[in-house]
Amino acid sequence: MTENTEQTDHYQELQHKLTTANASADAAEVHGVICGIIASNQELPVYWFEELFDQAEEGDLLVADCRTEVEGLYANTVRQMENADMAMQLLLPDDETSLAARAQAVSQWCQGFLYGFGLSGDAFEQKLSDEAREALEDIASFTRMDIDGIEESEDEEDALIEITEFLRVASMLIRETLLTKPVDEAPIQNNADDTHEYH
16 A cells, blocks of 8 residues: 555545544644644644534544544654654545545645644744745645636646645745744643634
């Protein structure tokens, strides 16, 4: 089984579990949040799960199973981003999915990344190099892609592939920048009383 096939299978499995657990985000957005948190060198905050499963009842086994899956994805993504020999791949639908749907997933991934990175606070963004800050701005621009205007064509396909590769490299660049410029600030607290609007 190839790495891309494994990633696709993981996407489908996570998407199914998020749907059955009535989560507030799809798999691509969840992976984006995770990548944003890792890029800012923070730990996975507990309160994010409360927002992700805001409709859940106490003791919901589907939510517990899905949370375990998300935690596993976080751990695996940390390993990928820390190991230069492991190419971090975005968690997205396979190539059999329509181009518009894949572009929508990429946009959702970007929304998630910005949310996850934003949990670190403004001090982290201020430490970014000019190149990394520009990359973050580019990520933000991809949340505004004209999905309805996308047509099934080779040029559009190539453009989406380039965007996906850019996002992979950009997330690594942002993380590396903050590793070389540590922020003198306490890490994210797992405080459920903090309010962070999440969509």
